Amino acid sequence: MAVWIQAQQLQGDALHQMQSLYGQHFPIEVRHYLSQWIEGQLWDVIDLENPQEEFKAKRLLDSLIQELQNKAEHQVGEDGFLLKIKLGHYASQLKSTYDRCPLELVRCIKHILYTEQRLVREATNVSMMHACVNTSRSIQAFEELRLMTQDTENELRKLQHNQEYFIIQYQESLRIQAQLTSLSTLPPADRQLREPALLSKRATVEAWLTREANTLQKYRLDLAEKHQKTLQLLRKQQTIILDDELIQWKRRQQLAGNGGPPEGGLDILQSWCEKLAETIWQNRQQIRRAEHLRQQLPIPGPIEELLNELNSTITDIISALVTSTFIIEKQPPQVLKTQTKFAATVRLLVGGKLNVHMNPPQVKATIISEQQAKALLKNENTRNDSSGEILNNNCVMEYHQTTGTLSAHFRNMSLKRIKRSDRRGAESVTEEKFTILFESQFSVGGNELVFQVKTLSLPVVVIVHGSQDNNATATVLWDNAFAEPGRVPFLVPDKVLWPQLCDAINMKYKAEVQSNRGLSEENLVFLAQKAFSISSNNPDDYRNMTMTWSQFNRVKLARRNFTFWQWFDGVMELTKKHLKPHWNDGAILGFVNKQQAQDMLMSKPNGTFLLRFSDSEIGGITIAWVAENPNKRMVWNLMPYTTKDFSIRSLADRISDLNHLLFLYPDRPKDEVFSKYYTPPLCEQPSCLRWLSFVQHFSHQACLDCRELSVIPSPCARFLSDSMLDTDGDFDLDDTMDVARHVEELLRRPVESQWGGPQS
Structure with missing residues (x-):
């Protein structure tokens, strides 16, 4: 079903979010009348960060305008006449808006389509119920904050009105006092005639001023208490968003580095952060106005201390919001090769609401070591410390009006050199972790507040040669999978339960091979046997066993010259490059040892074969088959095929060449399985x-x-x-x-x- 048809069925907040995507920059009528055309274009193939793609974007813009004009020309009748005029107007408007910046149109439509798809997916996916509950709670909390902020605004205006009247009356008391003073110049008879009335009036006014001063003080205290309650709810809501939702997003981003599902967009998080920013700023302005009223009319009491405390609290809240929402939207590669171009994107989730974009900040990227990262988080003096030199490491943040995002795209960074630290014990260079530090300075609210902001990338391992990629990937995999929240950079457990490691390598395998067919329980038992040198076939025997980092990728397997990870990574690479369709078809058992293969095949007819990954060679697959020897039936194994072999001739063609391979285990004719892959x-x-x-x-x-x-x-x-x-x-x-x-x-x-x- 077309996305637009489903989008029109959205309800409640989802419908409101969808409607908010449209406006002058892209009218909803254009989306409606050109829905099929819009969804049929290849918007995603255009790289928004590549200026050379502008001609493709211009072609799409011209096509869009032509489609609008064609749609307008085909309108007939009275209603059609009005629609014809409207569509023609939109065609002119879009041409005027995007003719000089067609990539912005592509950015806009990509954002619209992505958001619509997300909203539709969330509305129809039962697994998103938890997110919907959180969204509902956030909506309720923001509504409560809105009402509380409106209430304190009303109370502040009331206080201001009463204080202004108090000042008028105070001025009146001063005027009466001046009149009383001037009586001394009058004759005694006149003074006695006028003085009693003035004294009575002064007493009345002073009594009123005394009562009103107490009332004003009470109003001020009541207002301060209401602000305290608002700030408590603000802190609570901010904690939910920053310490729960944003941290979860970052964790998903980390697992995505291991092949987990995409971390998802930031649009909802940004909308929540922007609502927080608006509410915080409104309350800060109210507290500042309350302080101004206090200075205008000082009344002895605890209010001065209360207002100072409120101002300090609200500043802390906004500081936490700004510094925490400076995030890395697109992480740099976690295996980073020197002299190789790489990219990253940082984003400020509140950039459009606090006028930060009015004075575009510059962001600087620096590579630092694990020790330097630890010192940084301890607020130790690390200024100008780095562990290498990154080229093209400065970038100005840009505000995109159509999406409301403030971000900096580092497109052409390159690590020129790296300075390594002294390694611990048996640690190799591919176990040494670095991080990219992104830092900037944000001016908030027209330079009222200035914040120094920093954010660290996920740990990166620096290599100088492609041969180091395998071991570097192991370090990254272990770190991404087992890093604990709030850790000291970049500590990870030295050992984990075997089922935890199974989850990590299964996720990685499915992502690398790009397959929905992951590792079965039997596959994982085989891997456990290989890892622990145990022969048990019972999965329960391994559930409470732990695997250390050394067992994973430091100590070589028994009777082999490679580690567990190196063998497993070789299997992934071979499958990804040459065996993916056969793995997806279920044609490759793969994780079977020689003895298991023999036991499985001996009960089958001659010519039955299976495919298993080589035990003795990294990135090899062998064919085992049962056949009649002159003396006895036996299982034979071919020397393993590797990537080098498959670059000459494919697996399917090789199996086709072997005439005495008849049935793929257990009993499938080989041509039925492999013929669609034979080379004509x-x-x-x-x-x-x-x-x-x-x-x-x-x-x-x-x-x-x-x-x-x-x-x-x-x-x-x-x-x-x-x-x-x-x-x-x-x-x-x-x-x-x-x-x-x-x-x-x-x-x-x-x-x-x-x-x-x-x-x-």
Whole structure:
């Protein structure tokens, strides 16, 4: 169903949010009448940060205007006449607004479509019930704050009115006193005649002033108490938003670095933060006006201390809001290679409400070490400290009117050099964590308040060569998965429960392979056996076991020259690059050891095979199959295929080449599973056929690629010497691999370039 059709069914606050997306910058009528066209365009393919994409945006703008004009021309009748005029006006308006900045139109429409999709998704997804409850509570809290703020505004005006009248009466008392003083210049008879009335009037006014002074003092105290209650609710609501919702968003962002679901947009959070900012600022202005009234008419009492306390509290609240809402919307890469371009985006969630954007701030990015990050959070003097040099590390924040966001896009940063610290014990360079510090200075409310703001990126591991990527990724994975809230940078547990690690690597695997098929319980048992060198097949035996960081990626596996993570990462890379469709189809069991494969296959007909990841080689997959040997049935295993092999010939084609592989375990005909992935024949010309005949003959004499060996007795099989097989059914390919690989490489070359004429 079209998003616009669903969006029109929104209700309550969701409908209000949807309606607020539209205005002069993009009329809702345009969205309505061009809904199908708008949703059919490829807005997402345009990179808003690349100025060279402007011509694509201009083309979309021109098409949009043309569509509007076409729609207008087709309107008929009385109602159609009015709509025709309106649509024509919108076409002119959009051209005028975006003709010089078409990328802003794309930004606007992308924001609209994203928000509509989110609102529709939230309205229809039962799993969002918790978010809806929180939203409802926030709406109630903001409504309560609005009413409280309106009440204190009314009370403040009442206080101001009463104080102004009090001052008038006070002036009257001074006038009476002046008249009494002037009586001394009059004759005694006149003085006695006029003095009693003035004294009586003065007494009346002074009595009123005394009563009214007490009343004003009470009004001031009552107002201060109401402000205290408002600030208490403000603090509570701010804590919910900043310490719960925003922290949860940051945690989701961290898990997204491990392949978790996207952290989600910031639009709702920004709307809440903006409402907080507006309410806080209104209350701050009220408190300042109350202080001004007190200074205008000082009355002895506790109000001065109360107002000072309120002013200090409201300043703390707004400081916490501004500094906490300076966030990293798009994190820099967590594995950062020197001399390589990278990007990041920072954003201020209250930038449009406190006039920060009126004087656009500049943001600076610096790379600092873990120790420097700790010192920074302790407020120790770390000024100008850094652990390297980042090029293009300054950026001015920009305010986008259509989306209401204030952000800085660092597009072309590059880490020129890194300064490493002394490492602890067995720690390698790929275990050393850094962070990108983003800092700026914000002037709030027309320079009334100035805040120094800082925010740290997720930890990054710096590498200088691609070969370090594997181990650096392990450090990042462990940190993202097991970092605890409010930690000291960048401490993580040294050991975790096995089920916790399973969740982390399963999330990573699904993301890397881009598959909904994750790791099954059987897969995880296999991994536990590999990690702990235990043979138990019972998942419960591993639930309370812990795995240390050293076991994960520091200590090598038993009888291997690689760690648990290095082996697992090799499997992910191989699957991602070459095996993804087969993994998604369920054709690859993968996480099966040699003995399990033998037990599974021995009960199946000859020619049954399965695919399992190699135990002995990083990033390898092998084929195990059952066949009849002249003496007995046995399971044979091919030497593992790696990325190098699949760059020559695909897995499906290799399986097709092996004629004696008949059924994929347990009983699926191999062509039924793999035929859709076979490479179509390139030609059927005589020269091609002669070449294939030659290769078949050559391969036959070389006993094929030993992977392609027939295991059913055949003339070729008889050529194999006993030295080429071990007792477990593994091939020793040292003698034949060079020939076999050469044949494979020849198979991939153009025939005509290899054989120019007829072959004898």
